[in-house]
Amino acid sequence: MVTECEHKQLRKKRPFNDFQGRAHPRRSKMAAIMNRSGWSSSSVVRQFLFPSINYIKKQLILAVLVLLTHLCLGNNDYELDEFLKREFSLTKPYQGVGSSSFSHWDLMGTAMITPECVRLTPDMQSRQGAVWSRLPCYLRDWELRVQFKIHGQGKKNLNGDGMAIWLTKERMQHGPVFGNMNHFTGLAVFVDTYPNEDKQHERVFPYISAMVGNGSLAYDHDRDGRPTELGGCNALVRNSNHDTFLLIRYMHNTLTVMTDIDGKQEWKECLEVPGVRMPTGYYFGASSATGDLSDNHDLISMKLYQLSAERSPDEEEEAISLPSVDNRAQYTVDVEEPGMSGVTLFFTILFSIIGLFVLGVVGVVLYGRWQDNRRKRFY
Numbered sequence: 104m105v106t107e108c109e110h111k112q113l114r115k116k117r118p119f120n121d122f123q124g125r126a127h128p129r130r131s132k133m134a135a136i137m138n139r140s141g142w143s144s145s146s147v148v149r150q151f152l153f154p155s156i157n158y159i160k161k162q163l164i165l166a167v168l169v170l171l172t173h174l175c176l177g178n179n180d181y182e183l184d185e186f187l188k189r190e191f192s193l194t195k196p197y198q199g200v201g202s203s204s205f206s207h208w209d210l211m212g213t214a215m216i217t218p219e220c221v222r223l224t225p226d227m228q229s230r231q232g233a234v235w236s237r238l239p240c241y242l243r244d245w246e247l248r249v250q251f252k253i254h255g256q257g258k259k260n261l262n263g264d265g266m267a268i269w270l271t272k273e274r275m276q277h278g279p280v281f282g283n284m285n286h287f288t289g290l291a292v293f294v295d296t297y298p299n300e301d302k303q304h305e306r307v308f309p310y311i312s313a314m315v316g317n318g319s320l321a322y323d324h325d326r327d328g329r330p331t332e333l334g335g336c337n338a339l340v341r342n343s344n345h346d347t348f349l350l351i352r353y354m355h356n357t358l359t360v361m362t363d364i365d366g367k368q369e370w371k372e373c374l375e376v377p378g379v380r381m382p383t384g385y386y387f388g389a390s391s392a393t394g395d396l397s398d399n400h401d402l403i404s405m406k407l408y409q410l411s412a413e414r415s416p417d418e419e420e421e422a423i424s425l426p427s428v429d430n431r432a433q434y435t436v437d438v439e440e441p442g443m444s445g446v447t448l449f450f451t452i453l454f455s456i457i458g459l460f461v462l463g464v465v466g467v468v469l470y471g472r473w474q475d476n477r478r479k480r481f482y
C-alpha cells in the first residue's frame with residue numbers, strides 16, 4: 104500500500120507544468136495570500152526589522168512545515184536520486200518525432216503527431232499505431248510516468264481495443280497484441296478497454312494488467328491475457344473528464360503499477376510484483392490497435408526517471424539474459440472453461456427429469472408384470 108506520506112510526496116514529485124501547463128495551485132495560492140496581505144518587498148523588510156506576533160507565528164508555521172516535509176522525504180530513499188532522462192522521455196511539442204534523425208523516437212502504423220498528443224490510433228476500425236524509442240535503455244531501476252487519453256464515440260463496451268506500454272527486446276513490430284508482436288521478450292502493461300473473453304464476467308473494463316514475456320509465452324487476446332497476467336486493476340479511464348496517468352516503477356526487481364485517474368492528483372496502487380528479473384538494453388514503446396470497435400488512443404507524454412537502489416555485490420554482478428518472474432505459477436489464473444448458457448442448462452435439467460420419469464414408469468410397469476408372472480406360477 105502507498106502511505107499517505109508517499110502520496111503527498113508523489114504529488115510533490117510531479118513537475119509544476121504536468122497538468123495542462125497550468126500554474127501550480129499552491130504557487131498561485133501563495134501569490135494570492137501575499138497580495139491579500141499586502142506583502143510588498145518593503146513591507147517584508149519592515150516585518151523583518153520589527154517582527155509582529157503574526158509574522159513570528161507565520162515563520163513558526165513555515166518552520167514546522169519544512170520539518171514535516173523533511174521527515175516525509177526521509178521515508179523514501181529513492182526520491183532523492185530521482186532524475187528525469189530526457190532521451191527516454193516523450194513530451195510536447197514532440198519535436199522531430201518520427202521524422203528527424205535527431206529525434207529519439209520512431210512512429211509506425213497510424214501513429215501521428217498532433218499539437219496535443221501522439222495519436223496512436225484514430226477512432227476508426229482496424230488501425231494499428233505505435234511509437235518506439237530508438238535507444239536501448241540500460242537503467243536498472245527506473246520509473247515511467249505516462250499521461251494518456253482514450254476517448255471515442257462508441258457507447259460502453261462498444262469501443263476497443265486499448266493500448267500497451269512496452270519495454271522489450273524487439274521494437275517496431277506489427278502484431279495482434281495491441282498493435283505489437285506476440286511472443287514478445289520483455290515487459291508489457293496493458294490498458295485493455297474491451298472485454299473479449301466474457302461480457303458477463305465480474306471484471307470491469309477498462310482493465311490494466313501487466314505481463315512479462317520471455318519470447319515463448321503467448322498473450323491470449325481472446326481471453327484478455329488472463330492466463331499470463333501478473334496482476335491488474337480496473338481503471339475507468341475512457342472518455343474521462345480528468346487527466347489520466349499511469350506510473351510503472353521497476354526497482355529492486357519489483358514491478359509496481361499505479362494510476363492517477365480520478366483527478367485527485369494521487370497515485371493509487373494497481374499491482375505490485377516482486378521477483379521480476381529484467382535484462383537491460385531493451386526499448387520503451389507504446390502501441391495501440393482498433394478492430395471492429397475503435398477509439399482515439401492518445402499518448403500525451405512518457406517521462407522516464409532514473410532511480411537508485413542499493414545492491415549487494417552479488418546483485419550487482421547478477422547477469423540476467425532473459426526476462427523472468429520468480430514463482431510465476433502463483434500468478435496463474437485458473438480460467439474456467441465457459442459454463443453452459445441458461446437455455447442449455449434449462450433443457451439439460453428438463454430432459455434429465457423427463458428421462459428419470461420415463462425410467463421410473465418403465466420400472467414400475469416391469470415390476471408389475473414380474474409380480475403378475477410370479478403369481479401365475481403359484482396358481
Ligand SMILES: [Ca+2]
Nearest residue numbers: 295297299327
Ligand atoms: Ca481485450
